[in-house]
Amino acid sequence: MITLGIETSCDETSIAIIKNGIVSANLVSSQDFHKKYGGVVPELSSRAHIQIIAPLLKDALRKSEVSLENIDLIGATAGPGLIGALLVGLTFAKGLALSLEKDFIAVNHIEGHIFSGFLMKQNPEFPYLCLVVSGGHTLLIYVKSFSELCKLGSTVDDAAGEAFDKVAKLLGLGYPGGPKIQETSKYGDDNRIKFPVTDLKNSFNFSFSGLKTSVLRYIQSQGGIEKLDTQHICDISASFQKALVNSLTLKLEEALKKFNVNSISIVGGVAANDLLKEISFKIADKYQKKLIIPSLEFCGDNAAMIAFRAETLYKIGRRDKLNFKPYPSIDNNSFLDSSKLIEGI
Ligand code: KG4
Ligand code: ZN
Secondary structure (H helix, E strand, O other): OEEEEEEOOOOEEEEEEEEOOEEEEEEEEEOHHHHHHOOOOHHHHHHHHHHHHHHHHHHHHHHHOOOHHHOOEEEEEEEOOOHHHHHHHHHHHHHHHHHHOOEEEEEEHHHHHHOHHHHOOOOOOOOEEEEEEOOOOEEEEEEOOOOOEEEEEEEOOOOHHHHHHHHHHHOOOOOOHHHHHHHHHOOOOOOOOOOOOOOOOOOOOEOOHHHHHHHHHHHHHOOOHHHOOHHHHHHHHHHHHHHHHHHHHHHHHHHHHHOOOOEEEEEOHHHHOHHHHHHHHHHHHHOOOEEEOOOHHHHOOOOHHHHHHHHHHHHOOOOOOOOOOOOOOHHHOHHHHHHHHOOOO
16 A cells, blocks of 8 residues: 655645555655744745645656555645644645546644654553643544544643743744753753742643743743843743653543543654653653654654555544645644543543
8 A cells, every 4th residue: 555645734844655554655845934923824835835845756656666646545634733834735635636646635744753663663552641732732542443542632722832832932032842842951050940830720721821931930030031142041941841741641540540541642843852752751651651752754754654644544534535635723723623532541
């Protein structure tokens, strides 16, 4: 079976091909020009997707040594994401499916992330707890099977990656903030400032806006960013990173105590964070659970995870019509419906 995956939900254009269960191409073109605006500009993102998507497909076909006619299934991200950006990939996929007379599946981006651990040599084992930490979403999911997912909690305000990006902006470190904060934190003292570790009691929800505001207030109390020397900025970065990671792993550990799972998976762009990995591996060790964190290639937005999710849906009989509409928000998430399937986990 040969599956083509297409991902254009934000600022990465990605095309992947899975050939008989093996990722033969996973090409990602990142729109670096958003850096100068301090965040993604939606209209510019859509235009850049349009320019790059066809050449990227050609490269992926060449790399995989397959022709368009050999493709059996086409999967593209339908949401959540930037609506204009989603439209580019989804319409491109539908056009291909129509002209080539191939099956088409509209993939949920978050579900793509949730199952991205299966792109690794060692796979998660059902049921597993999945922490989704990206620029747009922060969720804790109980994953029973490829068709049964239950949302345990989510952020009530900012996403974890968004908090990294916003704090990096406050510190004048640039965009995307996660890698910058991680880098500056290496040289900082994470005990210098005691930022709050948010713990929303009796729930698996997260909140990061209070932490972000604390960083802002702290910078203001020091007379503004201009007054901070490099060491001080590194110390703020490290202290912030520690507080954020602690609030994520706190809920992960609470969920591990409550639910009997076989493994854990941490996915999404923030799963690339070294401190999050370090603490999570300690927790996994403590509870004797297998922990799967996708490699960098599959942590951030990529089409391999979209192709993989399309295949799993195809195998359980899903086919989508070519009038499937893109959706910007997580509220349209298909797994929220399937969560009804799970009772008394
Ligand atoms: O999953 P992703 O590539 O795109 C979305 O679907 O949002 O995640 C991007 C997010 C950004 O907010 C970025 O700052 C964050 O992931 N990120 C990191 C790291 N690398 C990327 N956050 C913390 N530490 C990192 N090393
Ligand atoms: Zn993502």
